[in-house]
Amino acid sequence: METAERKKIIFSAIQPSGTITLGNYLGAWKNCAALQDEYNCIYALADLHAITVRQEPAKFRHNTLEAYALLMACGIDVEKSIFFIQSQVHTHAELAWILNCYTQFGELSRMTQFKDKSAKHPENINAGLFTYPSLMAADILLYQAELVPVGADQKQHLELARNIAERFNGVYSPTFTVPDGYIPKTNARIMSLQDPTRKMSKSDENANAYIAMLDKPDDIMRKFKRAVTDSEACVRYAEGKDGVNNLMGIYSGVTGKSFDEIEKEFEGKGYGDFKTAVGEAVVEHLRPIQERYEQLSKDKAYLERCYRENAEKALAISQRTLRKVMKKIGFVQ
Ligand code: TYM
Numbered sequence: 001m002e003t004a005e006r007k008k009i010i011f012s013a014i015q016p017s018g019t020i021t022l023g024n025y026l027g028a029w030k031n032c033a034a035l036q037d038e039y040n041c042i043y044a045l046a047d048l049h050a051i052t053v054r055q056e057p058a059k060f061r062h063n064t065l066e067a068y069a070l071l072m073a074c075g076i077d078v079e080k081s082i083f084f085i086q087s088q089v090h091t092h093a094e095l096a097w098i099l100n101c102y103t104q105f106g107e108l109s110r111m112t113q114f115k116d117k118s119a120k121h122p123e124n125i126n127a128g129l130f131t132y133p134s135l136m137a138a139d140i141l142l143y144q145a146e147l148v149p150v151g152a153d154q155k156q157h158l159e160l161a162r163n164i165a166e167r168f169n170g171v172y173s174p175t176f177t178v179p180d181g182y183i184p185k186t187n188a189r190i191m192s193l194q195d196p197t198r199k200m201s202k203s204d205e206n207a208n209a210y211i212a213m214l215d216k217p218d219d220i221m222r223k224f225k226r227a228v229t230d231s232e233a234c235v236r237y238a239e240g241k242d243g244v245n246n247l248m249g250i251y252s253g254v255t256g257k258s259f260d261e262i263e264k265e266f267e268g269k270g271y272g273d274f275k276t277a278v279g280e281a282v283v284e285h286l287r288p289i290q291e292r293y294e295q296l297s298k299d300k301a302y303l304e305r306c307y308r309e310n311a312e313k314a315l316a317i318s319q320r321t322l323r324k325v326m327k328k329i330g331f332v333q
Contacts, residue, residue, distance in 0.1 A: 007040040010182070011145035013086065013136075016060070016067040017050040022211040022282065023190035023200035025074065026253040027151030031184075033075025035149070041081035042143050042314065043071065048086050048093060049136065052129040053121060053203075069303055070213055073292035078306050086139065088311035091318040095138035096131070098325060102168050103134045107160055113153070137161035142318035144177040152188035153199060155181060172328040176321070187253045193227040196242035214290060217283045224279035225272075235266035235274050244271075251278045254285035 012032070014024060035041055047064050064085060076083045086092050108114065108130055118125040136157050140148055141164070148158055158181045165176035190200045194209040204210055208223050215223070229243040237245050237259045248262050257265070266274050296303065327333060 007038065008146045009143055009177075010035055010039040010041045010147045010149060011043075011140050011143045011179070012041075012149045013044040013046040013049075013139055014067065014071070015050045016045045016047055016064040017053060017055065018063060018202035019212040019214065020067055020070055021190075021200055021202045022213065022250065023151070024202070025213060026187040026190050026250065027153075027184065028149050029071065029074055030253065031149060032071065032081075033077070036075075036077055036080040039147070041076075042145070042317075043076055043081060043083045044089075044139060044314070045071075045085045046136075046139065048096075049132060052126065052132055053117070054124065065300075065303065066214075066297070068307055069297040070289075070293050072296055072303075072306070073289050074213075078310060082310050082313050082317075083306070084310040084314040085307050088307065089314045089318060091142055091315060091322045092135065092138055095142055095318075095322055095325065096135040098329070099134040099137050099141075099164055099168075100131050102164055102171070103131070103137075103160070107163070108133060111156060111160070113157070133157045133160045134164065137164045140179050141165055141176040142321045143314075144321060145179050146177055147182045148179050149182040151190075152183055155183065168325075175324055175328060187249045190250065191242060191246040193223055193243075193246075196228055196246045211282060213286060214293065215286075217287075220283050220286070221276070221279040224275045224282070227275060229271050229275075233270050235269065235271070236263050244274075247274065247278050251281055254281045 012028060014020065014029065020029075032041070032043060045064055045067050047060075050060065068083075068085065071083065072078070111133055114130055114132070117129055121129075136154075137160065140158075140161050148154075148161075150158060158179065162178050165178045169175055169178075192198045192200050192204060192209040193211070194204075194206055200210045202210060202212070208226055211220055211223055224247070227243060227247060229247070230241055232241070232244075235244060235248070237248055248259055251257065251262055252259060266277075
């Protein structure tokens with residue numbers, strides 16, 4: 001344990017608000033397994049975040065358990081890392097309230113995700129949607145995380161978490177580690193297959209726009225064949241070729257090939273061949289993950305033991321930070 005504590009701390013989370021997509025995977029979770037040896041990794045399912053949008057109870061429960069098994073299938077190893085469900089660790093909601101009081105209305109108003117989601121759900125612009133970034137800051141700061149692997153869309157929230165940490169440290173004394181982002185150089189923003197100017201999102205109404213990690217091979221092939229490209233019919237990475245750039249990023253992400261290698265491979269070939277190759281590479285990459293998921297998801301008792309024990313571990317660590325924070329503020333001990 002002592003050596004484990006000297007490793008840098010990584011924290012990341014994902015909302016179980018729908019099915020996990022290839023965008024989530026390539027942007028943030030593909031490396032979750034590889035990071036576990038070098039870092040002290042703490043991962044969570046951010047289910048408290050997910051209720052900022054209405055969730056149907058049975059589906060929500062199902063999605064949360066599915067995401068737990070699926071991320072284990074992607075390589076999270078609970079012998080090496082802590083992997084828990086956010087709502088089972090009460091310190092998150094508690095610190096979030098406290099941090100709300102150290103976060104400015106103006107800061108939250110500038111969050112693009114808040115603006116986007118309120119435009120999308122004008123009938124439910126709730127206070128939770130607005131204060132969501134302080135809960136995310138609490139998630140990260142409770143564990144004194146140094147690095148936070150996320151896709152590019154979470155960069156603004158992460159900046160805010162840094163500002164909140166610095167502000168609190170300045171008002172009192174050093175309390176929180178100020179976290180850095182760990183954003184991949186390529187694939188930090190996987191785009192929709194139907195509208196490559198928008199990010200791939202699990203809440204997209206059009207299922208052809210995203211690849212779900214548990215999609216069947218036929219569906220994956222069909223979605224790639226229908227992917228929007230352009231009329232140039234040349235596989236090359238260039239400005240304005242959003243659809244092709246995106247497919248090249250995905251192909252590179254699952255095969256490890258560079259963009260130069262990909263351009264050479266498809267020289268003189270059309271988009272039909274290219275899309276088939278991307279689809280097949282994704283199917284092959286996902287196959288072992290899907291097989292592990294099938295096995296794991298059958299063992300409900302094992303999964304339950306894992307998330308319960310891991311919630312206890314997360315509670316023990318996060319309580320240390322919460323107690324420190326409450327003492328500094330002046331709450332009666
Ligand atoms: P969420 O659930 O929307 O997404 C999970 C992770 O996937 C990344 N991601 C993408 N990356 C590349 N291309 C895409 N199209 C794409 N879509 C999503 C996200 O950047 C993210 O890393 N607020 C967070 C969850 C969260 C969190 C945290 C993350 C809650 N607390 C603390 C880090 C630390 C979210 O909604 O991610």
